[in-house]
Amino acid sequence: MTRLYEQCYMIRAFEKRVEEEFEKGVMRGTTHGCIGQEIIPVLTMNYVEKDKDVVTGTHRCHGQILAYTGDPFRLVSEMMGKKSGFNYGMGGSQHIKYENYITNGVTGGMAAVGAGIAFSMKKKEGIVISFLGDGGFQEGYVQETLNMAQTFQVPILYIMENNKYAMSTCTENVSSGTVQSRVTAIGMQYNCTSSENIEELDEKINKAFCFVRTERKPFFLEVQTFRLCGHSKSDEREYMTEDEKQKNAENDPLLKLKRTLSLEKIRQIEGEIDLLIDDVFRRADKEQEMKFEDYQEVKKNADSITKL
Amino acid sequence: MKYIYSLRQAMAELVIEKQAYILGEDVSDPYGGAFKVTKGLSAKYPGHVISTPMCEQGITAFSIGMALAGEYVIEEIMFGDFITLAADQLINHAAKFYDLYGQKLHIAVRTPSGGYRGYGATHSQSLEKMFLGIPGLEVVAANIFYDPGRLLKSVLKSGKPALFIENKLDYSKEIITEDFDIYQYEEIHNCVRISIKGETPWWSIVVYGGISGLAVDVSKTLLFDEEIVAEVIVVSRLNDVTSTVSAVRTNKVLVIEEGTKQFGWGSQVAQALAEEGKKAWHTGTRDYCIPSSKRAEEAVLIQKEDIIEYILKKEDL
Numbered sequence: 087m088t089r090l091y092e093q094c095y096m097i098r099a100f101e102k103r104v105e106e107e108f109e110k111g112v113m114r115g116t117t118h119g120c121i122g123q124e125i126i127p128v129l130t131m132n133y134v135e136k137d138k139d140v141v142t143g144t145h146r147c148h149g150q151i152l153a154y155t156g157d158p159f160r161l162v163s164e165m166m167g168k169k170s171g172f173n174y175g176m177g178g179s180q181h182i183k184y185e186n187y188i189t190n191g192v193t194g195g196m197a198a199v200g201a202g203i204a205f206s207m208k209k210k211e212g213i214v215i216s217f218l219g220d221g222g223f224q225e226g227y228v229q230e231t232l233n234m235a236q237t238f239q240v241p242i243l244y245i246m247e248n249n250k251y252a253m254s255t256c257t258e259n260v261s262s263g264t265v266q267s268r269v270t271a272i273g274m275q276y277n278c279t280s281s282e283n284i285e286e287l288d289e290k291i292n293k294a295f296c297f298v299r300t301e302r303k304p305f306f307l308e309v310q311t312f313r314l315c316g317h318s319k320s321d322e323r324e325y326m327t328e329d330e331k332q333k334n335a336e337n338d339p340l341l342k343l344k345r346t347l348s349l350e351k352i353r354q355i356e357g358e359i360d361l362l363i364d365d366v367f368r369r370a371d372k373e374q375e376m377k378f379e380d381y382q383e384v385k386k387n388a389d390s391i392t393k394l
Numbered sequence: 395m396k397y398i399y400s401l402r403q404a405m406a407e408l409v410i411e412k413q414a415y416i417l418g419e420d421v422s423d424p425y426g427g428a429f430k431v432t433k434g435l436s437a438k439y440p441g442h443v444i445s446t447p448m449c450e451q452g453i454t455a456f457s458i459g460m461a462l463a464g465e466y467v468i469e470e471i472m473f474g475d476f477i478t479l480a481a482d483q484l485i486n487h488a489a490k491f492y493d494l495y496g497q498k499l500h501i502a503v504r505t506p507s508g509g510y511r512g513y514g515a516t517h518s519q520s521l522e523k524m525f526l527g528i529p530g531l532e533v534v535a536a537n538i539f540y541d542p543g544r545l546l547k548s549v550l551k552s553g554k555p556a557l558f559i560e561n562k563l564d565y566s567k568e569i570i571t572e573d574f575d576i577y578q579y580e581e582i583h584n585c586v587r588i589s590i591k592g593e594t595p596w597w598s599i600v601v602y603g604g605i606s607g608l609a610v611d612v613s614k615t616l617l618f619d620e621e622i623v624a625e626v627i628v629v630s631r632l633n634d635v636t637s638t639v640s641a642v643r644t645n646k647v648l649v650i651e652e653g654t655k656q657f658g659w660g661s662q663v664a665q666a667l668a669e670e671g672k673k674a675w676h677t678g679t680r681d682y683c684i685p686s687s688k689r690a691e692e693a694v695l696i697q698k699e700d701i702i703e704y705i706l707k708k709e710d711l
Binding site for chain 1: 452463464497
């Protein structure tokens with residue numbers, strides 16, 4: 087549990103710091119925080135075999151990329167537009183490709199692309215892990231490629247981070263049936279769990295990975311979760327009631343992890359990570375900004391680091 | 395060789411050389427695609443020709459994913475009109491993976507554009523102009539003056555995602571392999587210049603795709619009936635305006651396109667030519683939905699007579 091708390095707290099501290107930097111006006115652009123949802127990418131990445139598997143992400147990708155790389159320095163560099171970022175500052179908060187992790191800023195788009203990557207995986211060893219949200223799930227091409235993934239029997243594991251809101255719109259109010267009914271209607275294997283029960287979540291993620299690795303078929307795991315922050319930097323969550331926010335805060339998976347640790351241990355972990363985050367933000371700030379002149383070089387370098 | 399056979403043969407070669415995949419609605423035998431371009435390929439190369447459900451957005455996403463994993467992918471969209479459905483995946487995904495992440499994608503999305511067949515408003519358009527001006531996305535149009543299969547292979551091998559425009563009327567035509575000047579630009583061929591032997595032109599007609607043959611017809615009529623000598627520049631890479639402009643040798647240029655005249659490829663090329671100090675005009679199809687009725691369709695789509703009339707009007711300017 088110590089390691090798990092370290093990983094989750096690092097993401098939390100990173101996201102909190104990003105919020106502060108935006109408030110100070112230091113960071114540009116937009117950002118989509120994953121405060122409250124950290125446990126999902128952290129547990130998922132534990133089962134990813136980096137040399138074989140491909141992971142596709144979402145716009146809400148900081149937790150995913152931090153869990154995948156453990157490298158907050160390159161992420162903050164990327165967000166600050168520095169050459170030391172994962173994509174030399176070209177992509178920013180939501181356009182990141184590093185090794186076999188790739189994401190993009192269009193909701194649902196990468197889940198659709200993921201199915202095609204998985205088709206190619208049929209003749210290789212790895213599998214595709216494809217994150218998506220309850221918002222992106224509504225996109226036409228996501229529904230279309232779920233069907234194609236199932237029809238062509240490709241090895242893909244969909245992890246749905248269902249935080250119940252597509253930006254400010256409660257997904258339940260704008261969709262009919264359930265995620266389960268839609269997924270199982272096409273015959274795809276499905277399971278559901280929540281980020282509140284960490285042991286059950288871990289076990290179901292493990293089982294889902296096992297299924298896709300051994301059966302070489304699609305699996306859809308829906309994880310009920312919640313955001314403890316806004317959709318993006320300018321969102322105060324006015325669409326949630328105070329009761330709901332309160333209830334979510336009480337069910338914060340990090341609080342549950344914390345309860346398993348001694349106060350001393352917590353202080354030590356948080357102290358070290360706070361220092362680390364402070365350090366990477368300071369260092370990134372001093373890095374060289376990507377200039378237009380670097381565009382061609384960036385493309386050339388990016389090509390040479392391409393592994394996917 | 396016929397245009398359709400050249401394309402089919404190129405795809406077969408890509409399957410053999412690069413283990414390419416061909417995806418699209420109805421592409422497998424016995425149907426072999428709505429225009430029969432892939433006919434016979436699924437029997438010869440089992441597992442490499444994949445008939446998909448009817449969902450262009452999904453097929454395009456799926457194909458791009460395959461290309462991202464290193465496959466060579468040829469996707470067919472049944473009618474050029476349906477490429478609007480592929481737009482998000484081509485513009486916000488494929489083009490960004492190429493330009494933002496420096497990721498090579500060996501993918502060509504083939505689709506037939508064009509009218510003159512009475513297919514009506516949603517099966518006759520030339521919508522490729524909507525995909526121009528997107529960094530990271532190549533828009534290529536085949537024609538009967540340059541081997542379309544060779545063009546397809548070079549496009550696919552370049553690693554830059556491409557929309558590959560074919561033309562319904564061209565499938566059954568023979569490729570015309572006379573001794574034309576060929577311009578080479580980067581790894582993908584761009585222009586063919588067609589001029590009348592022994593004559594020095596003072597007009598240039600710049601054109602792409604299905605109406606290239608029409609433009610050559612126009613140049614013959616101009617010579618025999620009006621004693622006007624015009625060269626024809628047939629362009630393949632539509633977004634490469636620079637090399638298109640550099641291929642033009644005369645000072646009077648008419649750029650024509652089958653797509654609607656307003657906000658077209660032609661206006662961009664004509665403007666670039668004007669910046670070079672040339673007298674440049676452009677024309678195209680009238681701004682109406684394309685009617686099914688033969689006479690009304692003829693009135694809306696650009697015709698040989700329209701082009702001749704346009705040039706005669708400008709001849710003394």
